[in-house]
Amino acid sequence: MKSVEDYLSGQVLLIDKPLDWTSFQVVNKLRWEIKQAFKLKKIKVGHAGTLDPLATGLLIICTGKMTKQIDTFQAQEKEYTGTITLGSTTPSFDLETEINETFPIEHISEALIQETTKQFIGDIQQFPPVFSALKKDGKRLYEFARAGENVDIKARSVSISEFEIINIDMSNSQSTGAIKVDFRVVCSKGTYIRSLANDFGKSLSSGAHLSSLRRTKIGAFDVADAISIDTFISSLKD
DSSP: OOOHHHHHOOOEEEEEETOOHHHHHHHHHHHHHHHHHHSSOOOOOOEEEOOTTTTEEEEEEEGGGGGGGGHHHHHSEEEEEEEEEEEOOOOOTTHHHHHOEEEOOOOHHHHHHHHHHHGGGGEEEEEEOOOSSSTTTTEEHHHHHHHTTTOOOOEEEEEEEEEEEEEEOTTHEEEEEEEEEEEEEOOOOOOOOHHHHHHHHHTSSSSSSEEEEEEEETTEEEEEGGGGGHHHHHHOOO
């Protein structure tokens, strides 16, 4: 069991973020539990890289003096796995919003999907989703989006070192109008996998959205070494 001095001097906690939690909620929960366990009035707690509520996986949480290392951790390369659904788009590029448009998929083959990944390897220009927490003119982009306001978003340069197709499911494509593509991506800080999914659909002369996402690595840190929120809370009581 770690002591109060351990948390104040600084800890790096690897948490497997559950579905539907924001990264901010995880930070708040862990901060509250640490304060309760050690009867502290305050302690610094922060995370090294936001995960969307609909994503699961590795979240690095820093406490105490280790919060000074957050920028270093955030800058490291990240690995994700997930599923892109071809044949339809959503305004948020994922399942946060409803499908707003459908597209043909009859022309899409497994070979075309594999070949198209090559367009996204290396340094690319990417537009962040309008449903994101990025700020413009002092407001979050999602605030503009939810209010139905148009906002000019500038493209950003990001780097993708690996884009691997793990599985392609065309079994029900004729009846569902959808193709499910499981993938693995290794990318730089600031890469939006939702935007990658949207752009991937366009490059296939169709449409696409991200239907699941899991962060598996940040630098040398692996989700295999992460623990659940409940496990962490239990460790404070041991």
